Amino acid sequence: MDKIRAFIEEQFLIEFDDDFPEDSNLFKEGVMDSFGYVQLIRFLEKEFTITFSEAEMTGNVLVSLTRMQEAVAAKLAARDGATA
Template sequence: MPMDKIRAFIEEQCLIEFDDSFPEDSNLFKEGVMDSYGYVHLCRFLEREFGIHFTEAEMTGNVLVSLTQIRDTVAAKLAQGAQQ
């Protein structure tokens, strides 16, 4: 499933593993596993991998702070693109 690529990317880049002690809705910034450099890297990966684009407002608006939110945002962008 394509969304599994997102989880694998975050786990690899942040050296974490999502499980019961670190759920997918954990705030990656508050937990200290993601910094601004990692965030930009993540956004560029998502744009390349899924052919989507993030606006500056989306990138700075706390939209992509957890795996759950990232998946939801990517799914919404893909659905939106399919409707155009």
């Protein structure tokens, strides 16, 4: 999950800390726009070999680092459980 944090901090030139917690909404804070969001989704899908549905991408699921990490963890658990 550190890869997600590193990608966001590098891509959007921010640093998560006490003033900018991991549960900050990246859209509302003006950090991420729709183009950046598409790049982020592509990174997550490629890096973790997962796929997000349209509902997940448009349903405010992936708006903060915390929620992204939870979504990726759930996808990985479902995928690994299905292949076990």
